[in-house]
Amino acid sequence: GTGNATACSLTVQDLFNKSSCSWSSCGWNDVYQPVPIPNTIRFIAMSGWYYTFNSLAPRVPVQQNDQNNYEFGSTNLAQIETAINMVCNEPWSSVLSPDKFRPGN
Incomplete structure (x- = not known):
């Protein structure tokens, strides 16, 4: 909300940075999200x-x-x-x- 696109982009990138996930699986912002389907099933939404x-x-x-x-x-x-x-x-x-x-x- 500051009007700074670069800062906005960096903030969003940090939220979606899964390399800092503390769990076995994260959605975003280090929030646990279970894997909904096995990796063997192709699903796109x-x-x-x-x-x-x-x-x-x-x-x-x-x-x-x-x-x-x-x-x-x-x-x-x-x-x-x-x-x-x-x-x-x-x-x-x-x-x-x-x-x-x-x-x-």
Whole structure:
């Protein structure tokens, strides 16, 4: 919330640093998270990633495939980084007004 994208990035990296996990398995921030399925089963889930992504990078297009699933593979990483840095460089009081970051505003 300080408007410093570099500090924001470092904080997030620290939260997701699994090398400092005190448990057999961590989700993030050294919080224990059991392994939900065996490693032999292939399982992929996205949950609310699209909505989080769309809030952080609303001007970056994400295409839907024939099954109406979002395809992030066609998204340009540089565009994503630029959009997220734009949000992260804002003070928290500004981020609380999300319409500022929506297309057309």
